[in-house]
Amino acid sequence: MAATQVLRSEWTKIRSVSSTVWTLGLAVVVSIGLGILISWLASNDFDNLGAKDRMGFDATAISFAGMGLGQLAMIVFGVLVVANEYSTGMIRTSLSAVPQRGTFLFCKIAVATLLALVVGLITAFIAFFAGQSVMGEHKASIGDAGVLRAVIGAGLYMTLIAVFSMGVAAMLRSPMLSLGILMPFFFLISNILGNVSATEKIGQFLPDQAGLKIMEVVSPVDDDTPYGPWGGFGIMALWVVAALIGGYVLLKKRDA
Amino acid sequence: MIELAGLTKRYGEKVAVDRLTFTVRPGIVTGFLGPNGAGKSTTMRMLLGLDHPTAGDVRIDGLHYDQLKDPMTYIGALLDAKAMHGGRSAFNHLLCLAQSNGIPRARVHEVLDTVGLTAVAGKKAKGFSLGMGQRLGIAGALLGDPQILMFDEPVNGLDPEGIHWIRNLMKGLAAQGRTVFVSSHLMSEMALTADHLVVIGQGRLLADTSMADFIRANSRSYVRLRSPQQERLRDVLHEAGITVVEAGNGTLEVDGVGADRLGELAAGAGLVLHELSPQQASLEEAFMQLTAESVEYHAHSDPASSPPGAGPGAPSGGVSGPAPGWGEQWNQQQARKNEGA
Numbered sequence: 273m274a275a276t277q278v279l280r281s282e283w284t285k286i287r288s289v290s291s292t293v294w295t296l297g298l299a300v301v302v303s304i305g306l307g308i309l310i311s312w313l314a315s316n317d318f319d320n321l322g323a324k325d326r327m328g329f330d331a332t333a334i335s336f337a338g339m340g341l342g343q344l345a346m347i348v349f350g351v352l353v354v355a356n357e358y359s360t361g362m363i364r365t366s367l368s369a370v371p372q373r374g375t376f377l378f379c380k381i382a383v384a385t386l387l388a389l390v391v392g393l394i395t396a397f398i399a400f401f402a403g404q405s406v407m408g409e410h411k412a413s414i415g416d417a418g419v420l421r422a423v424i425g426a427g428l429y430m431t432l433i434a435v436f437s438m439g440v441a442a443m444l445r446s447p448m449l450s451l452g453i454l455m456p457f458f459f460l461i462s463n464i465l466g467n468v469s470a471t472e473k474i475g476q477f478l479p480d481q482a483g484l485k486i487m488e489v490v491s492p493v494d495d496d497t498p499y500g501p502w503g504g505f506g507i508m509a510l511w512v513v514a515a516l517i518g519g520y521v522l523l524k525k526r527d528a
Numbered sequence: 529m530i531e532l533a534g535l536t537k538r539y540g541e542k543v544a545v546d547r548l549t550f551t552v553r554p555g556i557v558t559g560f561l562g563p564n565g566a567g568k569s570t571t572m573r574m575l576l577g578l579d580h581p582t583a584g585d586v587r588i589d590g591l592h593y594d595q596l597k598d599p600m601t602y603i604g605a606l607l608d609a610k611a612m613h614g615g616r617s618a619f620n621h622l623l624c625l626a627q628s629n630g631i632p633r634a635r636v637h638e639v640l641d642t643v644g645l646t647a648v649a650g651k652k653a654k655g656f657s658l659g660m661g662q663r664l665g666i667a668g669a670l671l672g673d674p675q676i677l678m679f680d681e682p683v684n685g686l687d688p689e690g691i692h693w694i695r696n697l698m699k700g701l702a703a704q705g706r707t708v709f710v711s712s713h714l715m716s717e718m719a720l721t722a723d724h725l726v727v728i729g730q731g732r733l734l735a736d737t738s739m740a741d742f743i744r745a746n747s748r749s750y751v752r753l754r755s756p757q758q759e760r761l762r763d764v765l766h767e768a769g770i771t772v773v774e775a776g777n778g779t780l781e782v783d784g785v786g787a788d789r790l791g792e793l794a795a796g797a798g799l800v801l802h803e804l805s806p807q808q809a810s811l812e813e814a815f816m817q818l819t820a821e822s823v824e825y826h827a828h829s830d831p832a833s834s835p836p837g838a839g840p841g842a843p844s845g846g847v848s849g850p851a852p853g854w855g856e857q858w859n860q861q862q863a864r865k866n867e868g869a
């Protein structure tokens with residue numbers, strides 16, 4: 273089975289369903305729109321901040337604040353790309369056409385990842401420039417140290433969130449179950465675990481908490497995170513690899 | 529050519545497919561017959577490598593399914609017409625399948641035309657009627673112009689025109705020299721399309737025979753007699769060297785002797801007859817008798833349905849009643865096999 277054939281087929285699949293457009297569209301709109309709003313509010317609030325908070329003011333990271341919500345749409349995208357095969361019954365037709373299950377899964381994920389990457393990067397750059405444009409004197413410049421890395425990193429973060437969701441969906445198969453676990457996890461649980469001091473030590477190794485580090489240009493004043501931007505990204509990437517391996521092993525083993 | 533060798537599938541304790549061994553040959557329609565839950569769909573899923581066999585082996589042209597390069601060009605299958613993403617247009621559904629197997633785009637238009645869906649090619653599949661969905665599924669099976677075609681209950685839920693279309697399609701494909709393997713739980717349907725029959729019940733092989741042989745062996749005709757003087761009638765027939773079978777409800781059944789001769793014998797002895805009627809048992813009844821022991825889900829609400837084990841047949845209210853011990857040979861054969869196993 274030539275992988276190029278399967279890649280082409282998966283591209284046809286992904287571009288021919290409406291969920292691709294609305295999930296990715298929502299991710300772009302929410303991330304950018306909310307990012308602009310929060311950037312504007314934050315820069316207006318700057319004068320009310322204490323000295324410590326002013327020193328830790330990270331104009332770049334603030335312009336990505338909308339991604340906290342926008343990533344949920346990325347999760348839906350990742351889940352639906354994989355789990356819709358199961359919920360519609362298409363998986364049997366797909367695996368009859370491509371019985372090499374590894375080829376099938378990884379071509380599907382490769383196509384979806386590439387699409388998520390393009391959308392993620394576009395979102396990150398627009399969110400950055402639009403966010404800075406409303407922050408007046410507090411704005412960061414793309415040429416400042418670490419800023420370009422943070423912008424590209426934000427795009428990569430959005431991509432990996434989607435890929436992680438694909439891996440989880442490949443394991444769980446049901447779209448509802450996958451979303452029911454991933455959405456509250458990334459929207460609530462992980463935030464709580466990562467920000468409450470009692471659980472912080474473990475929480476900071478969760479995929480999104482670690483991955484968010486790459487969007488940071490200015491570290492918080494008393495930052496004691498044991499990893500840097502790329503270290504955090506690496507931790508997130510390990511989670512993604514683990515989810516993909518889990519999805520592959522189960523797909524290989526199970527009856528379709 | 530499809531070859532099964534000791535193919536077995538267990539789901540936990542439940543044996544869905546039990547040591548099936550048979551071959552599906554090219555150039556004919558092979559009917560795969562069995563009551564609900566017999567294991568037909570499971571067998572077909574294993575054939576496509578979707579379910580992993582617990583034991584045994586199934587090969588297509590000598591290869592395992594996942595060894596076939598561009599499998600849709602070897603074997604086209606319709607397992608479940610609903611196995612597609614309803615939000616995708618018919619054209620795109622077929623296009624993504626074609627691309628995965630290196631089949632040119634023009635072929636998508638061809639098969640859409642073959643199944644008569646060209647006009648709705650751009651429409652989402654979820655708006656399709658049952659029949660249209662079935663046609664789209666068949667278009668997918670035909671896409672790779674394969675030498676082997678496999679359909680799981682393709683006429684389920686179709687109107688007479690749709691059934692007629694599928695029947696002719698299958699016959700046409702077989703006439704072109706292709707292997708056609710089609711499942712059904714209706715004997716009457718198979719009698720019209722299949723040249724060869726494979727019958728299973730509770731996962732086990734019950735019959736592997738040509739349609740002609742099956743009909744010859746099972747479409748026995750007989751004469752039914754009723755008389756208020758049953759004892760005397762029986763003696764008279766016995767003296768004439770005729771074997772009589774008591775079929776319950778005061779009826780007698782006679783094999784291999786014409787109604788005219790039986791009538792003359794009765795008249796000669798001055799006996800009153802209330803019924804003297806030639807009967808033809810239907811193939812459906814033969815099939816039911818054959819699989820009676822293996823039917824998993826009996827409808828208990830129907831007191832007239834035959835008990836498992838095919839005793840003197842209770843008439844099922846149709847025009848023709850089943851002969852006693854109908855399909856008994858198969859049951860006995862099966863019993864012998866089981867003892868041997």
Ligand SMILES: Nc1ncnc2c1ncn2[C@@H]1O[C@H](COP(=O)(O)OP(=O)(O)OP(=O)(O)O)[C@@H](O)[C@H]1O
Pocket residue numbers: 539542543544562563564565566567568569570571713
């Ligand atoms: N995934 C599964 N898990 C557990 N049991 C299963 C599974 N698939 C099938 N079975 C069982 O295996 C048996 C055979 O089922 P199968 O669907 O193959 O029958 P069938 O001959 O296709 O029946 P029908 O005519 O109703 O389509 C049934 O008893 C069914 O309950």
Ligand SMILES: [Mg+2]
Pocket residue numbers: 568569570680
């Ligand atoms: Mg079935």
